[in-house]
Amino acid sequence: MIQLEGILLWLGVGGYVLSILAYLVGLIFKKEKAAVWGFWFISFGFILHTVSIATRWIVTGHPPVIAGYEHSLFGSWFIILLFFTIRIWLPKIELFGIAIIPFALFVLGNGIMTASVHEPLSPPYQSNWLWVHITFAWFAYGSFSVAAAIAILYLLRVGIISKFLERLPEPEILDDLIFRFIFFGFISLTIEVGAGAIWAKGLWGRYWGWDPVETWSLISWLTYGINLHLRTTLGWQGSKAAWLTIISFVAIIITFFGIGFVVGIHTQLL
Amino acid sequence: MRGVWRIFISRRFAVSLLVLMLGLLILAILLPNPSILSPEEIRTIKEQRPYLFKITEILGIQGLTASPFFFVLPFLIFISTAICTWTRLQSRLKSGGAEIEGRVFKAAKEVTVKGEAKIVRSRFLKAFSSPLWSVQENIKEEIPILIAHRGRFGFWGSMLFHLGLLTVLLATIVTGLTLFTGEMLLTEGYPIPLKEEGFLKVWRRPFFGMKLPDEAITLEEFKRVFKDNKYPIDYIATVRVGEKDGFSFLKDIRVNDPLKYQGLQYNIDRYGFAPSFVIKGKDGKVLFDGDINLVLVGGQEDSFQIPDTDIGITVRFYPDFVMTKDGPRTRSDILNNPVFSIKVTREGIVMKQGFLYMGQEAEMTDIMITYTGIKYWVHILVARDWGAPVLFIGLVFLVIGLIARLLFYEKGLNVVINAEGENCIVKVSGYTKYFPAFFEREIKKIIEEVTK
Numbered sequence: 001m002i003q004l005e006g007i008l009l010w011l012g013v014g015g016y017v018l019s020i021l022a023y024l025v026g027l028i029f030k031k032e033k034a035a036v037w038g039f040w041f042i043s044f045g046f047i048l049h050t051v052s053i054a055t056r057w058i059v060t061g062h063p064p065v066i067a068g069y070e071h072s073l074f075g076s077w078f079i080i081l082l083f084f085t086i087r088i089w090l091p092k093i094e095l096f097g098i099a100i101i102p103f104a105l106f107v108l109g110n111g112i113m114t115a116s117v118h119e120p121l122s123p124p125y126q127s128n129w130l131w132v133h134i135t136f137a138w139f140a141y142g143s144f145s146v147a148a149a150i151a152i153l154y155l156l157r158v159g160i161i162s163k164f165l166e167r168l169p170e171p172e173i174l175d176d177l178i179f180r181f182i183f184f185g186f187i188s189l190t191i192e193v194g195a196g197a198i199w200a201k202g203l204w205g206r207y208w209g210w211d212p213v214e215t216w217s218l219i220s221w222l223t224y225g226i227n228l229h230l231r232t233t234l235g236w237q238g239s240k241a242a243w244l245t246i247i248s249f250v251a252i253i254i255t256f257f258g259i260g261f262v263v264g265i266h267t268q269l270l
Numbered sequence: 271m272r273g274v275w276r277i278f279i280s281r282r283f284a285v286s287l288l289v290l291m292l293g294l295l296i297l298a299i300l301l302p303n304p305s306i307l308s309p310e311e312i313r314t315i316k317e318q319r320p321y322l323f324k325i326t327e328i329l330g331i332q333g334l335t336a337s338p339f340f341f342v343l344p345f346l347i348f349i350s351t352a353i354c355t356w357t358r359l360q361s362r363l364k365s366g367g368a369e370i371e372g373r374v375f376k377a378a379k380e381v382t383v384k385g386e387a388k389i390v391r392s393r394f395l396k397a398f399s400s401p402l403w404s405v406q407e408n409i410k411e412e413i414p415i416l417i418a419h420r421g422r423f424g425f426w427g428s429m430l431f432h433l434g435l436l437t438v439l440l441a442t443i444v445t446g447l448t449l450f451t452g453e454m455l456l457t458e459g460y461p462i463p464l465k466e467e468g469f470l471k472v473w474r475r476p477f478f479g480m481k482l483p484d485e486a487i488t489l490e491e492f493k494r495v496f497k498d499n500k501y502p503i504d505y506i507a508t509v510r511v512g513e514k515d516g517f518s519f520l521k522d523i524r525v526n527d528p529l530k531y532q533g534l535q536y537n538i539d540r541y542g543f544a545p546s547f548v549i550k551g552k553d554g555k556v557l558f559d560g561d562i563n564l565v566l567v568g569g570q571e572d573s574f575q576i577p578d579t580d581i582g583i584t585v586r587f588y589p590d591f592v593m594t595k596d597g598p599r600t601r602s603d604i605l606n607n608p609v610f611s612i613k614v615t616r617e618g619i620v621m622k623q624g625f626l627y628m629g630q631e632a633e634m635t636d637i638m639i640t641y642t643g644i645k646y647w648v649h650i651l652v653a654r655d656w657g658a659p660v661l662f663i664g665l666v667f668l669v670i671g672l673i674a675r676l677l678f679y680e681k682g683l684n685v686v687i688n689a690e691g692e693n694c695i696v697k698v699s700g701y702t703k704y705f706p707a708f709f710e711r712e713i714k715k716i717i718e719e720v721t722k
Contacts, residue, residue, distance in 0.1 A: 119501050120497045120503050123502065123503065123524065123525035124525050126525070126526055172706065172707035173711075176705040176706070183672075183676050190668050190669055194669065197665070202527075202537075203537060204539070205528065205652065205654075207661060210305075210331050210332070210335050211305070211306070212303065212306065215331055218295065219295050219296060222288055222291060222292045222295070223292060226288050226292065229281070
């Protein structure tokens with residue numbers, strides 16, 4: 001079972017890598033079919049990735065939410081899931097994969113090389129608030145990753161290599177999509193921080209302790225809150241707003257990857 | 271006064287306050303945080319970089335969040351949010367919702383549609399059949415004009431979000447005034463008063479003071495449950511509150527299931543071992559007979575001094591002892607083979623060291639040590655915070671408000687149908703609060719449906 005999980009995951013990673021290659025071929029040589037293949041490779045990778053997560057879930061008896069390996073496994077899955085949701089608004093978005101899949105692989109790669117221990121949930125994690133906290137954390141981080149990826153595409157689309165990216169939707173659509181993902185990510189981040197506060201209250205008797213992870217979560221919340229404020233009330237859009245989206249994503253990178261450096265304080269529980 | 275008011279209703283001022291708060295938090299988090307540093311690391315910074323230490327004391331996360339400035343800033347955000355929300359609400363009530371506040375995006379399209387005006391009109395009405403659209407019809411000089419709106423809740427979503435923000439800020443004030451935090455250490459079998467003298471440390475006291483329960487708490491038993499003899503899956507601290515012979519009750523405290531008593535919450539936070547020793551002098555006189563809470567190395571090591579002597583003892587506990595080529599180790603945290611490594615010192619000089627098994631008596635220099643049993647200690651966090659329920663209400667407002675804002679933002683369409691022979695010239699114009707590019711697509715889609 002454990003071996004099966006690894007095989008499925010690596011095959012899934014293979015699917016993602018092939019999809020990037022197919023998209024690149026589609027983009028450089030303007031081959032429509034290659035882009036379609038790219039989409040099928042992502043779908044193939046996603047199915048195997050999902051089965052790999054399910055296998056691990058069955059073995060450990062809980063969703064993969066503990067330590068770096070499981071965070072990366074689940075987190076990258078959420079990013080790909082959000083890629084598929086873009087299809088609700090834009091059916092022909094195959095080329096988005098070229099920006100989003102590398103983000104997912106980056107997250108996956110960060111954890112896949114760390115120890116993959118199959119452990120039951122330790123007592124502090126046995127709280128229903130954990131599921132709310134983690135699920136929305138990944139919706140938030142996934143949304144902000146996708147927003148940052150689209151912001152990069154936007155800047156390329158209106159910049160020097162716009163000719164290569166003509167098959168992408170118009171810049172205005174990309175701008176709206178960035179806004180949508182930031183909005184959704186902000187809602188998810190609010191739920192994540194709120195659920196974390198309720199969980200913390202049950203664990204330590206206080207809802208906020210200014211530990212590094214909590215502080216970075218608040219910094220992320222303020223960053224994206226300001227981002228939304230600038231867009232909705234002061235009219236920021238276009239390249240300026242795209243740059244802001246990319247800069248804001250730094251807060252998420254630190255909050256997620258920074259956990260590794262400060263793990264002792266946020267998860268110092270028995 | 272008017273100038274101050276103008277500043278507070280300015281959106282730029284609100285954003286500036288948020289940016290200032292963000293900047294301060296980023297600066298604070300990048301400075302060393304004493305709460306996650308060891309005393310040694312703190313000492314090193316103090317000695318080698320005194321300026322950094324000074325800055326950390328003022329602008330580090332602990333210094334900043336305790337400073338009066340950090341109370342003033344949220345207060346200003348509170349005032350700014352409250353005034354902005356109030357003025358928006360006032361102008362909304364004045365206009366009766368007829369005007370969309372702030373910036374809107376506009377779009378327009380004109381098309382020729384085959385068919386009679388009546389049929390074209392009914393096709394548009396079908397396109398607006400979703401209950402989210404509210405449609406009115408005006409007929410001016412026999413030209414039908416359809417006016418469709420949606421997003422009635424969007425404004426109220428924004429209001430609720432800001433109300434949530436105000437409630438959360440209010441919660442932090444309530445917390446600041448009512449928070450009590452402290453820590454206790456309970457060893458199995460020893461009653462400890464719930465009054466302040468029973469605390470290891472009281473970190474925060476409420477502004478208006480508070481009365482602690484006039485009872486004692488006793489750790490009756492501490493149990494650990496492991497899966498596969500390896501992974502901890504439950505910790506249960508059975509405590510008795512009150513006197514054993516008088517009024518008392520028992521409660522099992524688990525990690526996510528604290529004791530709640532007289533408005534206070536008692537959580538188990540850490541545990542460790544507390545071995546029982548009897549130490550006798552050469553003449554057989556009992557020098558020490560009691561339990562030692564090992565609080566270092568995850569509750570497995572500590573040093574202590576025998577009272578009225580210059581003898582120091584360092585104890586390292588191995589719950590599942592095994593001797594490896596690299597020295598003594600423990601295979602797990604389970605008490606399969608409990609063994610102590612004992613080091614006896616006199617004036618800091620190691621006199622003798624060795625291992626001690628359960629029930630074993632060992633002569634170490636001029637003392638006899640007997641290891642008679644093992645108990646547990648648990649570290650308890652005690653807290654009371656009246657701001658928490660206020661915060662959770664605020665969070666609910668925030669989330670519902672944001673969802674309503676995203677799903678029900680304002681947009682509207684005017685459709686003017688002008689009959690020209692067998693065709694109609696249709697002018698579709700409209701506005702949207704957000705997502706202008708998607709709005710243009712939506713108009714295009716509606717027109718496609720109607721002209722099909």
